[in-house]
Amino acid sequence: MNTHSMAGSPVLAVNNLAVHFGGLVAISDASFAVDEGEIVSLIGPNGAGKTTAFNVISGFLRATQGEIVYRGQRLNGLRPHEIAEAGLVRTFQKTSIFGNNTVFENVLIGLHRVSAASTWETLLALPKVRRRERQLRDEVREILDFVGLGHRGEELAGSLAYGEQRLLEIAVALAAKPSLLLLDEPACGMNPTEALSFRKLLSSISERRITILLVEHNMRMVMGVSDRVVVLNHGKIIANGPPAEIQKNPEVVRAYLGHGAQKHA
């Protein structure tokens, strides 16, 4: 849970969002905001529209209606890499790491994406470039230690256990220097011990002043880590509030918590 005191001003605003796939309405008239420093979870039954919302926010899908505003900048129409450059970085439901590269290299590749030297500088191996490379390697070690993979740097990413691969994805996302992290089912496939330490990792990320928007089916994690929970059902927001309130909300219990969520918890 976020305990520092900078929460309050919205950094991300989703205003009257609608997404249609042909005749299918995946999201209709959904509005919610995420404040600076918050951990907000987006929950709801399968097919409720959570991933669709993520895809629109991160630029992988166009909104049919409505707007996405991040720190005063309208994101509609921007490409995913432009949105990542603005500080919104996402992970995916399916793992997106390079299995044949080492854990260390995966994070290094992520860092290079945001701080690449020019080709000439690299070819000439200028002292500046060598210095920068050393700095990047230190940064990789720091990030790997932070997510708990410091001892795995030299392993091939593809050889990691599933839960560790999810941690590596977080490390790669952190390498992109996000100010808002969008996490799509990050705890999927984790055992209870892994899920518990992952929950602590989310809190530590939040302490680094990174705002988090989370899609997750593990209700123990959602209710334990979130400052606020937004509930989608059939593409509409049916509740938005602190975890204790959401757990008691009759409509949420009926639509999701009563049955659908339990099998994932």
Ligand SMILES: Nc1ncnc2c1ncn2[C@@H]1O[C@H](COP(=O)(O)OP(=O)(O)OP(=O)(O)O)[C@@H](O)[C@H]1O
């Ligand atoms: N590219 C697409 N084309 C057509 N329909 C789609 C597409 N993507 C999603 N949908 C439909 O939109 C609705 C919302 O799907 P979405 O994947 O956003 O739900 P979700 O809440 O993320 O579900 P889950 O918890 O299963 O991941 C579903 O009815 C889905 O079948």
